Amino acid sequence: MNTRLFLMIALALCIGVVQGSEAQTKKLNVVTTLNYLKYVTEAVGGDHVSVIALANPRQDPHYVTPTPRMNEVTTNADLFIENGLSLDLWAKNVVDASGNPNIGPGSPGHLIATINVPVKELPTEVSRAWGDIHPQGNPHIWLDPFNIKIVAENIGARLKELDPANGDYYDKHLDAFKHRLDEKMFGSELLDLLGKKGGDILTRKAKDGDLVSWLASRHLDSKLGGWMKMALPLQGKKIISYHKTYVYFADRFGLSIAGELEEKPGIPPPPQHRDDVVALVKREGIKVILNDNFYATDAADYVASKTGAKVIVTYLDVWANEDVSTYENLITYLLEKVLQAQS
Amino acid sequence: MSRFYVSGMLTFLAVAAFAQAPDSTNGDVNELRSEIRKLKEEVQSLRADTLGVSSQEDELDAVEERLDKRLQELENKIDAVSRSTAPIALNPKMTAFINFAARHDDKTVYDATGNTVISNKPFLRTVEMELGSAVDPYAEAVTIISLEDEAGQGYSIDAEEAYALIKRLPIIESAPLGLKLKLGRYRAPLGVDNVTHLHDLPWTTRPLVVSKFFGTEHGEFFESGFNPVGLDAQIFLPSPVPGATFEANADVVRGGDIALSQGQLTHQPAYVGRLTLSEDWNNEHLLVLGASAYTETGSQNTHLFGGDLTYKWAPTERRESHSFVAGAEAYVADRFISDSLRAFVKENPVGWFGYLQYQCSYWTYLGVRYDWVEEPTNDAQVTKAISAYVSYYTTEFLRFRLGFEHKSSDALVASLNNTNSIIFEANVVFGSHPVEPYWVNR
Numbered sequence: 001m002n003t004r005l006f007l008m009i010a011l012a013l014c015i016g017v018v019q020g021s022e023a024q025t026k027k028l029n030v031v032t033t034l035n036y037l038k039y040v041t042e043a044v045g046g047d048h049v050s051v052i053a054l055a056n057p058r059q060d061p062h063y064v065t066p067t068p069r070m071n072e073v074t075t076n077a078d079l080f081i082e083n084g085l086s087l088d089l090w091a092k093n094v095v096d097a098s099g100n101p102n103i104g105p106g107s108p109g110h111l112i113a114t115i116n117v118p119v120k121e122l123p124t125e126v127s128r129a130w131g132d133i134h135p136q137g138n139p140h141i142w143l144d145p146f147n148i149k150i151v152a153e154n155i156g157a158r159l160k161e162l163d164p165a166n167g168d169y170y171d172k173h174l175d176a177f178k179h180r181l182d183e184k185m186f187g188s189e190l191l192d193l194l195g196k197k198g199g200d201i202l203t204r205k206a207k208d209g210d211l212v213s214w215l216a217s218r219h220l221d222s223k224l225g226g227w228m229k230m231a232l233p234l235q236g237k238k239i240i241s242y243h244k245t246y247v248y249f250a251d252r253f254g255l256s257i258a259g260e261l262e263e264k265p266g267i268p269p270p271p272q273h274r275d276d277v278v279a280l281v282k283r284e285g286i287k288v289i290l291n292d293n294f295y296a297t298d299a300a301d302y303v304a305s306k307t308g309a310k311v312i313v314t315y316l317d318v319w320a321n322e323d324v325s326t327y328e329n330l331i332t333y334l335l336e337k338v339l340q341a342q343s
Numbered sequence: 344m345s346r347f348y349v350s351g352m353l354t355f356l357a358v359a360a361f362a363q364a365p366d367s368t369n370g371d372v373n374e375l376r377s378e379i380r381k382l383k384e385e386v387q388s389l390r391a392d393t394l395g396v397s398s399q400e401d402e403l404d405a406v407e408e409r410l411d412k413r414l415q416e417l418e419n420k421i422d423a424v425s426r427s428t429a430p431i432a433l434n435p436k437m438t439a440f441i442n443f444a445a446r447h448d449d450k451t452v453y454d455a456t457g458n459t460v461i462s463n464k465p466f467l468r469t470v471e472m473e474l475g476s477a478v479d480p481y482a483e484a485v486t487i488i489s490l491e492d493e494a495g496q497g498y499s500i501d502a503e504e505a506y507a508l509i510k511r512l513p514i515i516e517s518a519p520l521g522l523k524l525k526l527g528r529y530r531a532p533l534g535v536d537n538v539t540h541l542h543d544l545p546w547t548t549r550p551l552v553v554s555k556f557f558g559t560e561h562g563e564f565f566e567s568g569f570n571p572v573g574l575d576a577q578i579f580l581p582s583p584v585p586g587a588t589f590e591a592n593a594d595v596v597r598g599g600d601i602a603l604s605q606g607q608l609t610h611q612p613a614y615v616g617r618l619t620l621s622e623d624w625n626n627e628h629l630l631v632l633g634a635s636a637y638t639e640t641g642s643q644n645t646h647l648f649g650g651d652l653t654y655k656w657a658p659t660e661r662r663e664s665h666s667f668v669a670g671a672e673a674y675v676a677d678r679f680i681s682d683s684l685r686a687f688v689k690e691n692p693v694g695w696f697g698y699l700q701y702q703c704s705y706w707t708y709l710g711v712r713y714d715w716v717e718e719p720t721n722d723a724q725v726t727k728a729i730s731a732y733v734s735y736y737t738t739e740f741l742r743f744r745l746g747f748e749h750k751s752s753d754a755l756v757a758s759l760n761n762t763n764s765i766i767f768e769a770n771v772v773f774g775s776h777p778v779e780p781y782w783v784n785r
């Protein structure tokens with residue numbers, strides 16, 4: 001009797017331990033629309049998330065065809081993350097077709113990553129006469145590292161809400177990721193000199209456009225490193241882009257977008273507009289035309305042939321090729337491409 | 344500058360920053376931002392006056408930090424307001440479709456009733472208004488009201504589709520296997536063409552087998568297909584092919600509405616089933632295989648079995664320039680019709696179509712389609728058609744299409760047979776226009 005009781009208790013304890021360890025090791029299934037969202041989610045979620053991105057990183061994020069495979073992988077998602085701002089409208093088709101009741105809009109299992117990101121180019125009026133306009137503002141927010149910090153905070157907060165037991169873990173990884181971005185942005189030496197709040201101070205100064213003068217006033221300008229130092233030669237330089245993709249990138253790193261090849265968003269440029277761009281490039285001495293990899297380069301090549309400007313075909317999402325295997329590499333890659341073309 | 348004065352200014356600015364920023368739901372958003380920016384400029388000018396006095400610089404840093412936080416709070420409020428509390432936020436999303444077509448024929452062409460001439464005329468074939476919205480946390484609803492051209496004899500209003508999509512089951516609060524329930528009137532999951540609306544077709548006419556077997560009022564030039572009232576359940580099943588997606592549809596619908604069984608006394612209900620196996624590679628290649636069936640009992644039974652294949656290729660990069668679609672659907676029916684002696688005669692009509700489409704530029708698509716169908720009323724009579732077309736898109740919202748069709752039929756007298764037709768189509772979409780599902784082949 002005592003032996004039987006002992007065995008029953010031991011068995012119950014074993015089951016409890018197994019279930020406990022299963023609960024601890026069970027990962028949150030996360031599905032994201034774009035690959036940069038997958039990268040940030042993995043950076044914040046670490047070992048406690050399993051993430052799938054639906055879009056191919058080399059394809060146009062505006063036009064992804066939702067397939068049954070995408071619908072099926074989303075069926076078991078605990079969290080669905082989309083960019084929002086009317087960029088990945090196809091996400092709704094996937095959410096609807098998945099039959100997953102936990103990831104409907106407005107539920108904890110559904111996150112629009114760009115909540116609270118300061119959006120640029122918010123139209124006061126909207127009409128399709130202006131092309132494929134984004135009615136909620138320019139959605140290409142991820143090319144500004146400061147916006148990625150906000151996205152990471154949004155993802156961290158949602159992971160904590162869904163998995164409170166690992167809240168401290170997510171906080172720690174979020175802080176580490178933000179610190180990593182600050183180091184890439186300003187250089188680790190400068191951050192170390194300014195201490196714990198250095199990242200916040202430098203971010204504020206950079207957003208206000210005061211970074212260089214503030215550093216100079218404190219005799220810290222020689223300590224600036226990272227992307228901000230890389231971007232110093234680009235201050236005020238004018239570029240042309242095919243689509244309105246680089247607004248946030250240009251604003252952050254001091255470039256000036258003189259115009260787009262698309263006369264209206266989403267519509268290939270007509271010949272008259274291409275010639276207008278040729279005249280603009282010649283007039284302003286513009287050296288760089290940025291062309292996203294998923295757009296045809298005919299118009300950009302035409303302008304380049306008439307002006308001598310360089311066409312740079314760029315990837316915009318993490319894992320699009322071996323040069324952009326991380327978000328940090330993506331920003332470095334874009335800066336290097338622009339710097340090379342300017343030289 | 345005295346420390347008292349600086350402290351007083353700092354206190355005033357901090358209070359002003361919090362007091363002057365009104366609730367962002369009222370007033371001009373840009374004015375709020377402008378006020379805070381002016382406050383920050385005042386701080387910076389104070390900073391210039393106190394340059395080198397590190398304690399006052401620290402205080403200015405603290406004030407500036409509070410101003411930034413306040414600005415961020417206001418941005419958050421503005422963001423929340425603009426995203427979710429606009430007056431029309433709960434209205435359904437609306438999309439309107441206008442489809443116009445004109446034809447030129449070298450012989451007289453009648454509609455499916457045989458009573459109305461439709462050759463050499465323009466038609467406003469359909470005007471559709473689609474409304475869609477979430478009903479509550481459990482369901483969404485879609486309504487598609489169409490105004491349809493009755494072969495030039497006026498217009499009729501039809502509920503093309505009107506259904507609730509149940510995504511979460513009450514009580515159990517979940518939906519196993521990705522279960523989705525569709526309840527109402529909808530285009531039945533028989534093949535791929537039938538679930539596609541006329542304005543979304545990559546051709547100007549419905550395939551002959553769809554209009555003749557599934558249903559039509561005025562023939563394949565007008566809206567056709569099978570859109571019963573019923574209940575559709577769709578689930579994901581374990582796939583027999585690793586890496587592929589396997590789905591099943593099972594429907595209970597009102598019997599007697601499909602063209603094959605009309606004129607018969609029908610027992611209720613009828614049933615529809617579909618299995619779909621699909622796989623995509625790198626979001627570049629998509630292959631879909633389907634098997635569909637319809638069954639209905641009554642004074643005589645009606646059965647329909649079909650298979651379909653669709654292959655799509657669109658390059659991951661530069662996809663706006665080229666893409667390719669190939670597909671085919673085939674059906675065999677088992678039905679009875681009454682002969683002149685009021686006896687039932689069994690017919691086993693077969694019908695199929697195949698097509699190719701190539702996108703040769705951002706704007707332009709070229710395609711061909713071949714139709715072959717045995718008449719449902721006499722499976723010894725065959726109707727064939729071959730068509731070619733070019734479609735031009737200014738954007739996804741405006742399309743022009745020019746097509747040519749040659750049609751021959753054993754069911755027509757010589758004077759009406761072997762017709763050649765040129766068809767021009769214009770399709771306009773305006774409104775919110777949701778993303779097209781994968782079976783729409785632009």
